[in-house]
Amino acid sequence: HGYFTYDPGFMATASCQSNITYIDGDNGILLYRGYPIEQLAKSANYLEVCYLLLYGEAPTAKQFEKFQHNIMRHTMVHEQLSSFFKGYRRDAHPMAIVCGVIAGLSAFYHDPMDITDQSHREIAAHRMIAKLPTIAAMAYKYSIGQPFVYPRNDVSYAGNFLQMMFAVPCEDYKVNPIVERAMDRIFTLHADHEQNASTSTVRLAGSSGANPFACIAAGIASLWGPAHGGANEACLTMLEEIGSVDRIPEFIARAKDKDDPFRLMGFGHRVYKNFDPRATVMRETCHEVLDDLKIEDPLLDVAMELERIALSDPYFVDRQLYPNVDFYSGIVLKAVGIPSSMFTVIFALSRTVGWMSHWNEMMSDSKQKIGRPRQLYTGAPERDFHTQVEK
Numbered sequence: 001h002g003y004f005t006y007d008p009g010f011m012a013t014a015s016c017q018s019n020i021t022y023i024d025g026d027n028g029i030l031l032y033r034g035y036p037i038e039q040l041a042k043s044a045n046y047l048e049v050c051y052l053l054l055y056g057e058a059p060t061a062k063q064f065e066k067f068q069h070n071i072m073r074h075t076m077v078h079e080q081l082s083s084f085f086k087g088y089r090r091d092a093h094p095m096a097i098v099c100g101v102i103a104g105l106s107a108f109y110h111d112p113m114d115i116t117d118q119s120h121r122e123i124a125a126h127r128m129i130a131k132l133p134t135i136a137a138m139a140y141k142y143s144i145g146q147p148f149v150y151p152r153n154d155v156s157y158a159g160n161f162l163q164m165m166f167a168v169p170c171e172d173y174k175v176n177p178i179v180e181r182a183m184d185r186i187f188t189l190h191a192d193h194e195q196n197a198s199t200s201t202v203r204l205a206g207s208s209g210a211n212p213f214a215c216i217a218a219g220i221a222s223l224w225g226p227a228h229g230g231a232n233e234a235c236l237t238m239l240e241e242i243g244s245v246d247r248i249p250e251f252i253a254r255a256k257d258k259d260d261p262f263r264l265m266g267f268g269h270r271v272y273k274n275f276d277p278r279a280t281v282m283r284e285t286c287h288e289v290l291d292d293l294k295i296e297d298p299l300l301d302v303a304m305e306l307e308r309i310a311l312s313d314p315y316f317v318d319r320q321l322y323p324n325v326d327f328y329s330g331i332v333l334k335a336v337g338i339p340s341s342m343f344t345v346i347f348a349l350s351r352t353v354g355w356m357s358h359w360n361e362m363m364s365d366s367k368q369k370i371g372r373p374r375q376l377y378t379g380a381p382e383r384d385f386h387t388q389v390e391k
């Protein structure tokens, strides 16, 4: 037992060196390539952030133009990919569809892809970032029985996603700029978060030299759980279940009860022990969007009151449990017309650039090794086998 450090949940293990994202959990700091998330959310658009994460520096105007062109020209998916959707039940969860269809992309982009070649890795990243919105919107359209909408490359990345989600053949669709900006900001806030469960999954899967599209599918699977990306959907479901401010004490009591598995969704984080800077931006965005769209959502009152009570309750204070990014994102997404079953898909779409940046960083590292954790064996000691089955 003496050889390995036992560290369940990797609470104290650095799995790699990385120069992409920095988090200081005690002081609520999140930097992408050195830039504070608050500044990026305010002043950069999502594709600029994608460039920054992938290449390490913010793009010049010329570099941005070229990058935008490179991404947008890959937004279509092979027409044969549409038939993948038909294999799913019409009421399938969009995460189930997206996870499977993204894995299916590996069939379209395998040979002659050479993942040791930087230019091949770059095109794989462009394809991934470009096609995720298309596949995400197709999953939604499939679930509501509407025809797929083809991508448009003459609008913004967020605008294109919204038109693929909401346009119908019989009507004109115009993207609301407020909704477009909110969507873009949600993408930026979720773009990367260093070695979280899904990113670590992508790295581990990729460390064997596997096809990157299959690795992203593995990341999507990991993201789906309610302790990770699934929290945004679970949080909105919880707010709806609470329903009104007067029912909050009952749910706070349940969250504190160790015999009850219920947790306050959108609260707590493995790394942030002070506040989640993404939640602060998201809270502001939430108020802006609801004001701009003139929406009065009683769930926002429930969320604000829940936050106020939880932050003064010793249970939450002692355990340093603060609202995380997903606490307010669901209310914004609901306000812009996105159904809750799509929330985690949108997280996956946003995080794809982070996953691809980490995969590329790992693959570029000459010291890269297959990820292979060890264990502390707790099973039976060696013993002799005697069959009990009559032959």
Ligand code: CMC
Pocket (backbone or CB within 6 Å): 009, 193, 196, 226, 227, 228, 229, 231, 255, 256, 262, 263, 264, 265, 266, 267, 268, 269, 270, 271, 319, 321, 324, 325, 326
């Ligand atoms: N509600 C009630 N109690 C909680 C909560 C919560 N949301 N989160 C943690 N605790 C308690 C937990 O019961 C434990 O108490 P005790 O010490 O008495 O046993 C203590 O706080 C520490 O919790 P932990 O589970 O050991 O902490 P962790 O670092 O392993 O888990 C977490 C972090 C995010 C999984 C957890 O806080 C959680 O389940 N939160 C709710 C789900 C959620 O909102 N997830 C989204 C994370 S942010 C988006 C993303 O990056 O994916």
